[in-house]
Amino acid sequence: MNDELTQTVERLAATAALLEQAAARLDERQSIDRIVATVESRESELEAKLAAAEQKIAQLEASATAGRKTLPAATQNLLAKQGVAVESIEAGALDAALTSLSMEQRFAVKAQLLRAGLLG
Structure with missing residues (x-):
């Protein structure tokens, strides 16, 4: 009976260790998900800034072609x-x-x- 009890306790300890590892992985996964969400939100913000910069470049190029037509x-x-x-x-x-x-x-x-x- 003591052997059975010892084996049961050892199995419970091993199971508890596995549960702790699973919980740690779950925490890591949740932090990774938060990082991914942050990056994705930042990505859309940067895409908007890029579009604005490209528009500004196009405007500047258009104004540069309509430059000076006289000589000093x-x-x-x-x-x-x-x-x-x-x-x-x-x-x-x-x-x-x-x-x-x-x-x-x-x-x-x-x-x-x-x-x-x-x-x-």
Whole structure:
């Protein structure tokens, strides 16, 4: 009888240990579920922010294409002295007109023409 009682007590102890392990796993699972829920709610918030940022980028790109269509006076004077008409700039004529300038000055003039939308 003592052996049976001892075996029963040992089985009950083993069962209690298994129940404690199951409870610990359940607690871990619940904390994981809370983390997942937090991440999912944050994900929708970030998606909304991304959509707003993409819209803002599209607006800025649209406004950038509608930029300046005139040249600074110094650039217009320089091109006029070289005989280049601003309304109809051709690549060959522009390169010929800018040969007397340094490389940096050529880049600056061409950058201004690009910004003004006169070069493509």
